[in-house]
Amino acid sequence: MPENKDKSQPIAVSAHDxxxxxxxxxxxxxxxxxxxxxxxxxxxxxxxPYCSAQYEFTGEAPKGHH
Incomplete structure (x- = not known):
């Protein structure tokens, strides 16, 4: 998981996460x-809903998920 120092920016996540x-x-x-x-x-x-951290999915969705 990449570290996110700027809390106003979304945290990029991928299928690995x-x-x-x-x-x-x-x-x-x-x-x-x-x-x-x-x-x-x-x-x-x-x-x-607890800390308001924003996550944004990047990359390709895993098979079976749309």
Whole structure:
């Protein structure tokens, strides 16, 4: 998962990052909240309901997902 220093910019995720959840394993302790899985494939983007982190899907969707 690429690190995102600018929180106003979406975090780019790919098929390798699925299933997508927040917070990511590399999140600092102060940024932890209950894990929530996010559907980034339906609209190509998702926002975490806890911390408002924005995720944007890039690349090709895995087979079987549209």
């Amino acid at each position: 699925l299933p997508l959840y927040c917070p990511q394993p590399d999140a600092p302790l102060w940024a932890r909240h209950p894990r929530v899985f996010l559907d980034v494939l339906t609209e190509g983007k998702a926002v975490c």
